[in-house]
Amino acid sequence: xxxxxxxxxxxxxxxxxxxxxxxxxxxxxxxxxxxxxxxxxxxxxxxxxxxxxxxxxxxxxxxxxxxxxxxxxxxxxxxxxxxxxxxxxxxxxxxxxxxxxxxxxxxxxxxxxxxxxxxxxxxxxxxxxxxxxxxxxxxxxxxxxxxxxxxxxxxxxxxxxxxxxxxxxxxxxxxxxxxxxxxxxxxxxxxxxxxxxxxxxxxxxxxxxxxxxxxxxxxxxxxxxxxxxxxxxxxxxxxxxxxxxxxxxxxxxxxxxxx
Numbered sequence: 001x002x003x004x005x006x007x008x009x010x011x012x013x014x015x016x017x018x019x020x021x022x023x024x025x026x027x028x029x030x031x032x033x034x035x036x037x038x039x040x041x042x043x044x045x046x047x048x049x050x051x052x053x054x055x056x057x058x059x060x061x062x063x064x065x066x067x068x069x070x071x072x073x074x075x076x077x078x079x080x081x082x083x084x085x086x087x088x089x090x091x092x093x094x095x096x097x098x099x100x101x102x103x104x105x106x107x108x109x110x111x112x113x114x115x116x117x118x119x120x121x122x123x124x125x126x127x128x129x130x131x132x133x134x135x136x137x138x139x140x141x142x143x144x145x146x147x148x149x150x151x152x153x154x155x156x157x158x159x160x161x162x163x164x165x166x167x168x169x170x171x172x173x174x175x176x177x178x179x180x181x182x183x184x185x186x187x188x189x190x191x192x193x194x195x196x197x198x199x200x201x202x203x204x205x206x207x208x209x210x211x212x213x214x215x216x217x218x219x220x221x222x223x224x225x226x227x228x229x230x231x232x233x234x235x236x237x238x239x240x241x242x243x244x245x246x247x248x249x250x251x252x253x254x255x256x257x258x259x
Contacts, residue, residue: 009203028253044072073196091116119144148182153165184214209228209232219243
């Protein structure tokens with residue numbers, strides 16, 4: 001096996017890697033600070049399509065991160081880019097919040113419930129039965145089914161919340177149509193992130209806290225992968241999968257000196 005090239009660009013998940021339960025992971029602000037000082041290309045990734053990069057920038061700034069808005073890449077942005085590439089100037093019926101609708105508008109899409117090219121399902125705090133019914137009928141009438149991410153649940157202080165993947169399963173059951181998921185673990189999200197920063201997979205790394213999304217996505221996109229233990233995964237979890245990360249580290253604090 002040929003030796004890997006030095007890491008020249010970094011992609012990192014946000015929740016569970018930089019932030020956990022609303023507070024910064026110890027060493028995470030230093031990690032981002034070192035990345036910025038190094039001048040190496042990097043992006044912070046999230047499957048959450050609710051927020052715009054501006055929203056997330058404000059949240060992370062309050063937590064002490066020195067992170068520019070354009071260093072954040074969401075499944076909403078990746079979805080908008082994908083649709084704009086597939087069908088420029090198209091139309092979509094959307095279930096989601098500002099992160100998704102803003103991204104689609106910026107990509108030149110019209111949001112409508114009249115014969116849309118696509119129906120796009122994203123994350124929202126309020127899934128409307130009426131809107132889901134409309135989505136089902138549009139898919140049955142020929143609109144193509146897109147979902148920002150396959151996550152079945154999301155975190156909250158009270159416990160798990162149903163996420164886009166769960167609602168997508170409901171729609172699939174009603175229509176018989178599987179969605180195309182754009183977010184992790186689809187390597188498309190990783191490749192779109194690399195394209196944004198002008199990086200190449202051979203010299204890039206992905207940091208995440210989940211084997212089934214972050215590590216799998218990075219692996220399939222050809223990146224070096226780091227699993228951190230500050231989020232959802234433990235060392236024992238690694239053995240349950242038929243694939244492995246390049247390395248398992250305690251946290252991003254262990255990677256500061258690798259930049």
